[in-house]
Amino acid sequence: MSNTHPSLGFRGLALATCLFTWLLIGVGGIVTSQGVGMSVPDWPNTYGYNMFYFPLSQWVGGIFWEHSHRLMASLVGLMTLILTIWSHGRSGRSLLRYVILPLSILLTFLVLINAENNTLQHASITGGTGFIALFASFFWPRMKPASKLMRKLCWIALIMVIGQGLLGGLRVTLYKDEIGIIHATLAQLFLVLLVAIVFVSSKRWIGWKAASKDNHTVTNRFSWMMAALCVFVVCQLILGAFMRHEHAGLAVTGFPLAYDQYLWPPTHAEFVNQLNVDRMDHRDFNPVTALHVHVHMLHRSMALILFIAGSLFVGWTLKYLGRQHLLGRLSILWFSLLCLQAFLGVATVWSNKAADIATIHVLIGALTLALGSFMVIAARRSVFLAKEASAMRHREMPSDLIPTPEVAVAKG
Template structure:
């Protein structure tokens, strides 16, 4: 059974993750992602003198420091579970050495070899997790450590190559990493270890289908949002609400106009889907009242998200409105991932034995 201390540590890491994503959103909103031309140093130094007095450096270099903080926290979670569950010293040493080598390859721009190492790392994790029958938290903590290293490397590659593509992938992986942190906090809670959700076979199948579909649809919307934010930083391609550049269905060209259209209307669709699934989830979660607030929040947050999106357009991408739009979108993804964990988690979801 997970310790209360580890659960509190996971919650603290989760809180730092919110600050990190907020800070990263601010970097993109203010378009200062390239304020520092080098990586991992800042103008050749760990901390240039007076960097915190320069707004652009405060955002970009500060984002790096917060990212480093959560990297150390992820390393702490890994070793916490490592020493608790049959530690093998060669594993920890190999992960650290491979991580150092991975960063060196990114710095040298040998991306093909770095991708190969990342692929082999995830292959090893999958096979070891299954073969050695790791407990859930052991595997999740290792996964979070690997993800945070790749996330940091993507940030560095984005600076070195001045590439929007690296920036988009960096933003998308950040959302996935945060969901893993949410899962770690949930899996170390009393709700996970002591709660029981009783569903019929039919209800369990529906709950699993709709929760997973919801998570994937919300993530797709955030992919569109990340693409939009990294390609239309200073201003949006259109300022109308219902139409886009005066058209109800714009053509694929120019791409920036169609991307804005897709983000708006897929957002409306996902908002309706969230409310639909949340209403049903409240009934599915009746035997697990600790999780019903998740469904309740999901009933109201889509309306807030749509309103924030409209105000982003009306205010010309106001800093605070845009950043709250990003954070609310992250919250929708995180809550959707909690529904997936709840309905797919064997420790929680129990089918009706009589019907089975």
């Protein structure tokens, strides 16, 4: 069966899933910034209710944000599942009938046997999912499947979003900050994957221009340098996730000085103990430790390194690709986001870690990584197409015109 380019509906759903994931990261940021991650202490239930039956009248305070985060995550999971099935074209009918339906029947059976409370609520969700899947299978469009690459990306996304849901649940049931850090990091990588799906599903993917002969080497170097910067951004986001989930964002309260030090503040036990005694913020945060101070300062140092490396990278890109080149313009936008992100980091400290500023800081960080990843994929696509075009020209060239090693040596 031949493949077809994804339809407008598929591309729209992919873009919507990407945008909702970015917003979901923002809602997760609010939950962490306000320290309300345990406002709903049970999972997968919400105060004993099936989460989809939780009364609106009880959506108050921190419960509103934590419960909204769970529902948005469920929506993103559903959208990812639909994308995965859709990528298989007409074969999606079989997936709905012979995979989703049996799974829903099995889950309903397990619910009826094991559920202690609100059994009908849970069974209606699991059983209803199977009924909807069966009904949808009769009307599923009879189209050709998407490319093998697209199907693989969608399946990876589905596995990741399921893993994200389980990590989010374990963060609540086990009450482990370490799980929250992994959960936050995986969310960023999931967003990057969705950016790839959006790009591969777009018409631009097919019509993307190959790197010109003059720019081939430059574009190749651009992709690897941008990839290295993205790795640095991921490391920075991991440090940020550690600070947020350990509530170490104010382990160092001043900027640009760090407790009157230009470089690194002291971290001996007496100094750290005095920090905890002198804290003016009485919110329920963990005591500051030497590790918190080190991670906070490492986060600042990484930000400075990224700023310097980013500025050099943009200068190099504009020199060799020019401002008119798409990658040149995108590099300027990326560096602008990086500068905004640095300012928001400073503002977070100056504002005593105001929840709104800290959340915007998270959102811009995710956007910086997403744009950088898109630039890497776009550059690699240009290089790949250039190599493919060169190989095709070589195959089509008459054999008597292809230079042999002897001829090349003679010319030399």
